[in-house]
Amino acid sequence: MAAPNLLDRLKKKFGDKISGVNAQAIDPWIEVMPDGLVEVCKYLKTEPDLSFELLNCISGVDYFEPDPKKAAKAAFPPHLEVVYHLSSVTKKHSLVVKVILPRWKNDQEGELPEVPTVSHIWPGANWHEREVFDLSGVNFVEHPDLRRILCPEDWVGHPLRRDYEMPLEYHGIRGR
């Protein structure tokens, strides 16, 4: 578990690039602006007393209520979160980094929101980012090989989006 002074230290170092800090959560997290992500991640990995060598997981979480009746009462504005779970093998601590994105780039439905890739920092991020792209629909800019990984190449849509609808048919197989 990361110490609270780590969160303060990061906030002090990166200022506006870190848009939010939550030390009270079960797993304390920092919220990073998309344009500061690479810089923050590089720092987290290379700084000797932090050395987050292990990128455990990248997950996409879609905050959107498709039901208009419930949406009026929803506790959150529609957005998409990309969550990075980091940990250190040598220092035995962990940290959660979040990037908040709009659900669609420029509010144009169908245009995927963009976030810079971290696959040059942790090569293991390559597949995780492909998975988030595939299932949650996030465009990782400058990713070396951004293709679908779990769904077939010609699949339409991103299944873990809340408003996703199963296709009626796929190559003659009935979907719904």
Add this chain to the structure above:
Amino acid sequence: MATALDDPRIVEFDVRTDEMLVNMGPQHPSTHGVLRLVLRTDGEVVSQTEPHIGYLHRCAEKIGENLTPRQWIPYTDRMDYLAGMSMNLGWALCVEKLLNHQLPDKARHLRVIIAEMQRIASHLVGMGAYGLDLGTFSPFLYAFRERERILDLFEEACGARLTYSYLTPGGATADLPRGWLQKCSAFLDQFEPVIQEYHALLTTNAIFVKRTANIGYLSPQMALDYGCTGPVLRGSGIDYDLRRDGEERYTEMYDGYAFEVIVEKNGHYPKDHSYPPVPKEAVLGDCWHRFYVRMLEVVQAVDLVRQAIERYAAATGPWGEPIKLTAKLPKGEAYLETECPRGQMGFYVVSDGSSIPWRARARSSCFCNLSVTHELCRGCLIADVPAIVGSLDIVMGEIDR
């Protein structure tokens, strides 16, 4: 007259060959399920490996958004179907972390017994199937003989042999039946001497050593970069085991247990005096070491189960009733990783305050372990590809979810 060459691969470069794409799988018997590898080869030498996955994708995470945590337990079984109990445990602990639910002592020891027995069963399949990959059939039968008895024990405890759904948020669905501990101890007493047979069959077998030693070298740096975990990481010499170094919610399960992390230090594994020495051809980080770490973890698990049986028998109080099926989850999110037989399996649960998680995410250990294949297979021979992929001990159900 034939001249002897130091490296047989040199011959390959003398012969004029064309590049060829070879499809290995998804129905290839040595790809451990439905893994498809596209190899770019020049003669026998592989220059590029491209794994294609997703043939077993069952949308487990999407299903998790429509079920309560206890209802999702059967779906976690079907991720790593060779270690269903460990998957149940990972999700159960993650939900308990969100609920801030404290386990009774007896449940803690019960979970150690079950999780470590599962580790033995899983490593036995890993070992047997690895023998199959390398063309020897007998170890597979030997391994399944003992695994069968573990499955019998599990069947007695929960009624299922493969997809258990036994460990669940709150504890377990039932207490261990009467007389189970004696049967388990009897099994361990019978099993421990048998481990020597496996070492005779594989570990010290000259052909096996030739096929695995100094093949598929994974450097510690690369293992970390790709997020490799479990025996793959420890086989590269990194001293990291979540049972000791993980989060408190997980390590407190093993609180007070005596065990050493299986990793090579100064050319020796902990307590390795009674086991075959490391062959001189083997380099730390190759297929042989990954295999050996698993073999030693079996011995370690036997020891842990013995300790747990003692503690469980001495513990009084409840065994951990499961939480209510539709128990409300507090608003918030929790991420927890556990040390499964194949590596660190992480679960991530996000809740909006209702009883159904907003998002259920599974971080698969094999997924990360497999993503390093293209680095390991660069420049190896086609025949070594099954040896390398087999040494990662992957289960496709977990990779594709």
